[in-house]
Amino acid sequence: MKTLLKGLAWLLGLGVVAVLGLLGYAWYATDRASAATYAVNDPPLAIATDAETIARGGRLYGELACGDCHGPNGEGHLMVDAPPFRLVAPNLTPARLAGRYDADRLAAAIRHGVDPDGHPLRVMPSKDFHNLSDADTAALVAHLQALPPSDNDPGAFELKPLGRVLVALGKIELFAAEHIDHAPRARTAPPAGPTAEYGEYLAQRCVGCHRADFSGGHVEGTPPDFKDAANLTPHAAALGAWTAEDFQRAMRTGKRPDGSALDGFMPWKAYSTMGDDELAALYAYLRTVPEKAPAK
Numbered sequence: 001m002k003t004l005l006k007g008l009a010w011l012l013g014l015g016v017v018a019v020l021g022l023l024g025y026a027w028y029a030t031d032r033a034s035a036a037t038y039a040v041n042d043p044p045l046a047i048a049t050d051a052e053t054i055a056r057g058g059r060l061y062g063e064l065a066c067g068d069c070h071g072p073n074g075e076g077h078l079m080v081d082a083p084p085f086r087l088v089a090p091n092l093t094p095a096r097l098a099g100r101y102d103a104d105r106l107a108a109a110i111r112h113g114v115d116p117d118g119h120p121l122r123v124m125p126s127k128d129f130h131n132l133s134d135a136d137t138a139a140l141v142a143h144l145q146a147l148p149p150s151d152n153d154p155g156a157f158e159l160k161p162l163g164r165v166l167v168a169l170g171k172i173e174l175f176a177a178e179h180i181d182h183a184p185r186a187r188t189a190p191p192a193g194p195t196a197e198y199g200e201y202l203a204q205r206c207v208g209c210h211r212a213d214f215s216g217g218h219v220e221g222t223p224p225d226f227k228d229a230a231n232l233t234p235h236a237a238a239l240g241a242w243t244a245e246d247f248q249r250a251m252r253t254g255k256r257p258d259g260s261a262l263d264g265f266m267p268w269k270a271y272s273t274m275g276d277d278e279l280a281a282l283y284a285y286l287r288t289v290p291e292k293a294p295a296k
Contacts (some may be wrong), residue, residue, distance in 0.1 A: 023164070025168060026161070026164040030174070040182055042186075045138045063273060065205075071152075076091035076152055078154050084166055092147065094147060107138075109126075110140065120174075121176075128204060129204075132187065159174070197285075202282050209265075235291040239287075244280060247282070248279045251274065
């Protein structure tokens with residue numbers, strides 16, 4: 001009996017050491033990633049403040065689903081308070097950002113996922129936006145700088161112990177800046193129109209959920225039971241049977257061709273404001289990507 005108890009005590013002690021070791025590694029890895037700095041030296045943006053540009057930026061704010069996180073007027077809010085983290089989308093209104101975020105620093109936050117000191121922002125989907133054209137980025141920044149004032153304070157982000165472990169193990173991607181090319185460059189978009197070339201540019205906003213090959217599947221950073229993102233390739237069991245009209249109707253109404261609703265996480269309401277040519281371009285591009293069979 002004494003031998004058995006000693007063995008159990010040894011195993012328990014080993015387990016405690018392993019847990020403490022994992023927590024120690026997780027703390028080290030996440031603190032190290034948070035402290036990293038990234039140099040951003042893109043060419044300065046030219047920001048226009050005319051009503052047309054600001055309105056265009058407002059449409060982009062909606063189409064890029066910025067309001068889903070930061071609120072319709074950029075006031076910010078608490079998104080999630082769960083065991084992994086307390087996830088907060090900050091207030092983006094001008095008075096809250098004054099003194100820290102000028103136009104080019106806002107652009108760096110959007111396209112590079114970094115704050116004014118070059119440290120990585122948390123859960124900012126900059127991988128979807130890192131090729132956003134200079135003109136589109138400038139319009140979006142103009143809209144942000146024209147937002148109505150708000151003193152809303154959604155509080156601070158908190159990465160909890162479980163979250164640190166999941167980040168350290170690669171189960172949650174917290175810092176998009178780790179995976180972005182930060183080389184300085186000007187960015188341009190193809191000519192706007194119902195073409196696959198323009199659709200490829202627009203489709204970059206979809207890769208965060210639907211993956212770079214648009215095959216869909218589990219969305220990184222979501223719980224295991226979270227609904228998978230749809231396969232958008234032209235496979236017969238994916239979008240292969242959808243017509244251009246089916247696609248536009250789904251983006252306008254949130255309904256599949258069979259009448260069933262798109263999953264709630266799909267921000268179709270944001271895309272519903274896109275023009276007919278933009279949706280036609282997206283559809284045209286998605287018809288050109290390699291077919292992938294939906295995951296079973």
